[in-house]
Amino acid sequence: MSASPSPYLAEESEFNLSEDVVTKITEMAAVFPQRNSALIPALHLIQDQFGWVPPPAIKQLAQLLKTTPNKIYGVLTFYTMFNLKPVGKYHIQVxxxxxxxxxxxxHIIEHLSKKLKIQPGETTKDNKFTLxxxxxxxxxxxxxxxxxxxxxYENLDAKKVDGILKSLQ
Ligand code: FES
Incomplete structure (x- = not known):
C-alpha cells in the first residue's frame, strides 16, 4: 500500500514554478557572471505567476540560482514591492x-480603512482589496x-480616492 502524500507536500506542489518561469529564470541566470544577480527579476516573475512570493517557490528559486532560501529572504524582505503573503485583486499601497x-x-489611510472596512495589512473578505x-x-x-x-495615483484627497475605488468596484 502506498502512503498518501502529506498535506504539506500537496500544498507545496500548488506553488510549482511554471515551465515558462523556470526557463526565463534559467536563461537570465546564465547571462550574469553570478547566477544570483538574476534574483530581483526572478522574484518579479514569481510574483507575476502567483500574485505573491510563496515559500515553496523560494526553495525552487534557490536551487535555480544556486543560492540559499535565507539569502533570498534577505532580499525579499528588504523591498516592499514583493508580497510575502497573498494579496487581493487590487493591492493598494499607500x-x-x-x-x-x-x-x-x-487622512488617506484612515479614509481607505473606513471605506474598505480593513486595517493596513488586511485584505477585504471578498479578496478584492489589500491595504x-x-x-x-x-x-x-x-x-x-x-x-x-x-x-x-497622485495628489490624493478623499474625493479622489472615492472615485478610484468606485472605478474598481
Ligand atoms: S514621500 Fe511619498 S512618494 Fe515620496
Whole structure:
C-alpha cells in the first residue's frame, strides 16, 4: 500500500514554478557572471505567476540560482514591492513617508480603512482589496501618493480616492 502524500507536500506542489518561469529564470541566470544577480527579476516573475512570493517557490528559486532560501529572504524582505503573503485583486499601497505624511497620507489611510472596512495589512473578505503602507514611492512632488497594482495615483484627497475605488468596484 502506498502512503498518501502529506498535506504539506500537496500544498507545496500548488506553488510549482511554471515551465515558462523556470526557463526565463534559467536563461537570465546564465547571462550574469553570478547566477544570483538574476534574483530581483526572478522574484518579479514569481510574483507575476502567483500574485505573491510563496515559500515553496523560494526553495525552487534557490536551487535555480544556486543560492540559499535565507539569502533570498534577505532580499525579499528588504523591498516592499514583493508580497510575502497573498494579496487581493487590487493591492493598494499607500506611501507614509515624509512628503506624503505632511500632505495628508494619514487622512488617506484612515479614509481607505473606513471605506474598505480593513486595517493596513488586511485584505477585504471578498479578496478584492489589500491595504498596505509603504515607504517613499518616488513621487514626492505629487504627494500624497498610492499605488494600486502597477498604477500610481497622485495628489490624493478623499474625493479622489472615492472615485478610484468606485472605478474598481
Ligand atoms: S514621500 Fe511619498 S512618494 Fe515620496
Amino acid at each position: 506611501c507614509r513617508n515624509v512628503s506624503c505624511s505632511l500632505l495628508g497620507a494619514k 498596505s503602507l509603504v515607504e517613499c514611492l518616488g513621487a514626492c512632488g505629487t504627494a500624497p501618493v498610492m499605488m494600486i497594482n502597477d498604477t500610481y
